[in-house]
Amino acid sequence: MGKQLLDIIFSSEKRKRVLLLLQDGPKETNTLLRSLDTKRKSLLPQIKVLEDNNLVFHYKDTYELTSxxxxxxxxxxPLVDNIELFESDIDYWGTHRLDFVPAVLLKEMRQVKNCTILQPSLTELFELNRRFMEETYNSSHLCTVTTLFHPQFRDIYLKLVDSGVKISLIISDELFRKTKAEKYSDLKQIMNQKSVDIFVYNKPIKLASFSVNNHSLILRLLATEGQYDNRYLILEGQGAVNWGKEVFDYYLKESMPITEIQQA
Structure with a gap:
């Protein structure tokens, strides 16, 4: 895409949005006006620029994309979707590691439309996100990839099991060894639940934790230098859920199921 064409598209928010609206098919002028919440005299000159550059054509009062x-x-x-996601808080995204998934999956973050960055206070550090947990209790499945456990992880997972939630849990090798040594009985009790599957990922996991239920996902990224950051992201909507399941499947492919453990 040449510089002139890039300028034509991205130097005008109206032109950019017209093109994206027409991606779904031809639109009448009134439909475009309503979608853009603008006036005819403001919109038509911008559409004329798109027509002059062979991006759009019209017949009667209907506009359509050219080939x-x-x-x-x-x-x-995809570029616009990713830009809009990262612009929600460019400072946060720019100072955190995004290499926890391959580039092809990172590009698919464009599916995510609703993203909120939350920062708990010191007194809230170990509190679970209430909305995410409510949604999890109303979900059929919780998929998690993590390098850390909540201090009350056993009670949390057992309560979810009692609520009929299936749990698939991928943990880092370091966390598995530490939990087996220090919380053996808790880990054993979780593993004995029929609706819980635990896997160990032997390669470095370049994030703190990640969980996806049927409605949303919660993501804790590491800072650029690998430091833990107590801020976390809530990503909502079906697009976020679909992307979250793809991320989980990526880790699952190279994880080893754990069916029994021996106390050290």
Whole structure:
């Protein structure tokens, strides 16, 4: 995409949004006006620029992408989605590790539309996110990848099991060894639950923790230098859930199931 074409698309928010709206098919002028919440005299000059550059054409009062426009929008749509996600808090995203998944999965974060960054106070550090937990109790399945356990992890997981939630848990090798040595009976009790599957990931996990239920996911990233950060992300919506399951499956492929443990 040449510089001139990039300028035409991205130097005007209206032009960019018109192209994205037309990605779903032809639209009448009034439909575009309502979607953009703008006036005709403000919109039509911007559409004229798109027409002059062979990105859009119109017949009667309907606008549609040209063949070139369709190719361009197919390429720009993922970029726009990712930009909008990272712009929600560019300082946070720019100071945290994003290499916990391969590049192809990172690009698919474009599926995520609703993202909130939360920072608990010192007195809230060990409190679970209430909304996420309520959604988890109303879910059929919880998938987690983690390098750390909550101090009351046994009680939390047992309560979820009692609520009928299936749990798939991937933990780092370091966490597995530490928990087996220091919390053997708790780990054993969790493993004995029929609706709990535990796996160990033997490679470095480049995030603190990650959990996805049927409604949302919670993600704790590491800072750029690998330090723990108590801030975390809540990502909501079906797109976030779909992406979360893809991330979990990525780790699951190289994880080893743990069916029994021996006390050291």
């Amino acid at each position: 070139i426009g369709k190719v361009v929008v197919d390429k720009m749509s």
